[in-house]
Structures are given as structure tokens and as C-alpha cells.
Amino acid sequence: MSIELGKFNQLEVVKEVDFGMYLDGEEEGEILLPTRYVPEDCKIGDFLNVFLYLDMDERLIATTLTPLVQVGQFACLEVAWVNQFGAFLNWGLMKDLFVPFSEQKMKMQVGRNYVVHVHLDEESYRIVASAKVERYLSKDVPEYSPDEEVNILIWQKTDLGFKAIIDNKYSGLLYENEIFRPLETGVQTTAFVKQVREDGKVDLMLQKAGFAKVDDFAKTLLEYIKEHGGRISLTDKSPADEIYDVFEVSKKTFKKGVGDLYKKRLITLEEHGIKLAGS
Structure with missing residues (x-):
């Protein structure tokens, strides 16, 4: 088993020192897990799930923190600072994530968020990010099914x-x-x-298509009305964002669900709301 930089690895604790624990990195040698990241009751022989990256001196180091993104993934990250070499993104670790100017579509600005892909630079073996997202998207035809x-x-x-x-x-x-x-x-x-x-x-x-979606929502709506005393204040004239805040469906789906229940005579429509039939 070889370690994977920029990802989580299961490594064995092999040595305890004043400033942390050393983990077995096999051919990479021993890798330090600083004291601040060592779990309570950790001892030699334990296996820990740690994220590996390079510290300020380009040395392998381990952490039990979970970064916002790993190598091979996409994420939207905020620019923490910039210098003459590029931008540095906050990804939840002590050392910020580097984006060279050559990997920026436009000059990145501090405080703004950008979607990037994270990968290993083949020449320097550093973890870097690129805003040239298209380059890292698969060219294969995905095998998805409709409504998946x-x-x-x-x-x-x-x-x-x-x-x-x-x-x-x-x-x-x-x-x-x-x-x-x-x-x-x-x-x-x-x-x-x-x-x-x-x-x-x-x-x-954002939603499944077809009648199954409406039928499923109609059942959800009916149960919701029952659970709220047989009456709700939403109607088919309510703003779309209010409907989404409650049901996470479009206004179109809501109206179809209301229509379905009304045709089945399960609800009655009022000027300021909907109530169960007979309530």
C-alpha cells in the first residue's frame, strides 16, 4: 500500500514524541501527526484515518482535520490572500491551497469564491488548484438513467x-x-x-419529471395538512419561494398536487388557505 497525498489514509502510529505522533508512511518514511491533532488515548499500534498534505517546508504532514476538498475533487473556495505567484484558497487547513496564475481564468480577488479542481502538480508534487474546470471534467458519456x-x-x-x-x-x-x-x-x-x-x-x-412526482407530492401535501391541524395558509397564489421553503418543490408541482387532492375531494380551497374536506 502506498500513501496518497491530498487524501485520507489509514496509517499506523509507530512512535510518540513530545510534539506529536509519528505514523508509518512506508516508503515515504515516518510522517508527523502534530500534537494538536492526536486523538485522546491514542497509542502506538493504533491505526488512524488522517489527511496527508505538505507543510510550509514541503514536508509530508498528517492531520485529523477534514479539508473542504481532496485531490481529484471540485469545490467552491474563498481566496484568503494573493502574492506575485498566484492566489491562496482557504480549504480548512493550516496551509492554504495554491492556485498559480497560469491556472486562473481571471485574476482571483481576496474574499471572492471560485470553483476549482484540486490535483497534484506532476513536476513539483504539490497539491494545487485550478479554476480551468473544463480541463478536468470527464469526456466519457455517463451512464445515467432518466430521473436518476x-x-x-x-x-x-x-x-x-x-x-x-x-x-x-x-x-x-x-x-x-x-x-x-x-x-x-x-x-x-x-x-x-x-x-x-x-x-x-x-x-x-431540480425535481423528478412526470406524474409520479405529482402523485408523490400530493401524498406529502395531504399528510402535511393533517399534521398541521387540517389547515394550512399556503395557496396556489402563494409566492414560489414560500412554497419552496416549506415543501422544497416548485410552485407548478404544488399547484398540481393541490389540484389532484381537490379532484379527489380530499381538500377544500379557501381564500387564505387549504383545509381538509369535512374539517
């Missing part, structure tokens, strides 16, 4: 809608006319596959 749920990271706004990174690997798009809640770069959420295009890119939706 996926994890996404909102990447950037376009004239068509929002580009998203799917499962840390593929490119996807949420169309503007199908977005019913606020989105912005850096938001991580779930979405559903609408279709996989021939070019390998994926069209996404």
Missing part, C-alpha cells in the same frame, strides 16, 4: 441557465426556465437527470 438522482455543484451562470458539476466528474446544465428556487455558484445540492446528450453532457432538473 445525482449530486451537483453549481459551477457558473450562463444565458441558458446554470452549469453544474455532477458527482465530481461530469458536466451538466439546469435550464433557466426550469429553475424555481435561488441558485448561485458554489451551491451543492441534488438534482435529477433529464437526459444524457450525445456529446456526453447532461440536462438536469
